[in-house]
Amino acid sequence: xxxxxxxxxxxxxxxxxxxxxxxxxxxxxxxxxxxxxxxxxxxxxxxxxxxxxxxxxxxxxxxxxxxxxxxxxxxxxxxxxxxxxxxxxxxxxxxxxxxxxxxxxxxxxxxxxxxxxxxxxxxxxxxxxxxxxxxxxxxxxxxxxxxxxxxxxxxxxxxxxxxxxxxxxxxxxxxxxxxxxxxxxxxxxxxxxxxxxxxxxxxxxxxxxxxxxxxxxxxxxxxxxxxxxxxxxxx
Numbered sequence: 001x002x003x004x005x006x007x008x009x010x011x012x013x014x015x016x017x018x019x020x021x022x023x024x025x026x027x028x029x030x031x032x033x034x035x036x037x038x039x040x041x042x043x044x045x046x047x048x049x050x051x052x053x054x055x056x057x058x059x060x061x062x063x064x065x066x067x068x069x070x071x072x073x074x075x076x077x078x079x080x081x082x083x084x085x086x087x088x089x090x091x092x093x094x095x096x097x098x099x100x101x102x103x104x105x106x107x108x109x110x111x112x113x114x115x116x117x118x119x120x121x122x123x124x125x126x127x128x129x130x131x132x133x134x135x136x137x138x139x140x141x142x143x144x145x146x147x148x149x150x151x152x153x154x155x156x157x158x159x160x161x162x163x164x165x166x167x168x169x170x171x172x173x174x175x176x177x178x179x180x181x182x183x184x185x186x187x188x189x190x191x192x193x194x195x196x197x198x199x200x201x202x203x204x205x206x207x208x209x210x211x212x213x214x215x216x217x218x219x220x221x222x223x224x225x226x227x228x229x230x231x232x233x234x235x
Contacts, residue, residue, distance in 0.1 A: 004039040005052060011036055011062055012054070018116035020081025021108070029081070030073050037066040061087060080104060081116040088123050147193050149232045157225045158182040164222075168208055174199055200233055 011032045019025045040063065041048070049056040061083050065073065076086055079101060089097045100122045107122075108114035162178035177192050188196060203209045211230055212223035 004036070004041060007032060007036045007039060008048075008052065008062065011065075012058060015062070015081075015083040015116075018081055019114070020077060020116045021114045026074065026077045026081070029077055030070060033066045033068070033073055034070065036062070040066060058083070080119050082119045085116075085119050085123060092123075143193060143197060146197055146232060147188050150196070151187050153228060153232075155182050155184060155186075156221075157228065160221055160225045161229075164208075168203075170199065170203070170208075197233070200229060204230055204233060 011029065014025065014029050014032065017025065045056050045059045045063065048054075049059045052059070064086060065076075065083065068076070089100075092100070100119065103122055104119045107118055111118075158178055159182035162175060162182055165175045165178050168174075173195065177196060180186055181188065200209070209226050209229055212219065212226050
């Protein structure tokens with residue numbers, strides 16, 4: 001196991017296990033971080049996350065752990081072994097940090113399989129910014145990425161689709177959604193997200209929405225709308 005990617009995945013998996021009371025686990029993390037620090041490439045965290053199909057938050061945290069000296073790593077692993085808590089404790093006072101650790105040790109002492117993940121819930125009660133951190137940790141699904149891109153479409157484009165939908169007469173659900181999206185500051189509602197993705201794919205499949213190349217001037221806007229939708233759904 002010589003590659004940076006292999007070592008990264010190994011460390012990520014070990015942190016997920018979180019068995020901080022296991023000396024062998026701590027030794028594997030410590031030694032792995034030393035190796036990882038030596039192999040870490042000169043790349044942005046975002047680029048590494050994309051290449052590894054991981055989320056930037058975890059890449060950033062593992063990089064911080066890898067940059068620590070061995071003595072600090074050993075202490076943090078013995079105290080909690082949490083990938084998350086290393087950064088989170090920077091936003092806590094010494095008193096708050098100690099309170100959380102003492103409660104964490106108390107809870108894990110009674111557990112059959114002590115795990116560092118417990119400290120996340122304990123810290124959530126102290127950090128107001130915990131929800132931001134939680135969101136950064138969760139990778140977006142394919143559907144969420146599509147909806148995010150669709151929400152960037154110009155409002156006039158939704159209006160064009162709305163007018164076309166009245167001619168298509170697909171069903172009674174599509175037109176009201178498109179009409180709503182043509183209004184300023186409107187966003188795709190969560191309850192409509194899956195339906196909209198599915199119906200747009202259906203429209204592409206059935207050639208209601210199609211790739212336009214040579215069109216006259218009256219169809220330029222429609223061409224742009226169609227090509228934009230296809231590009232987003234096929235990305």
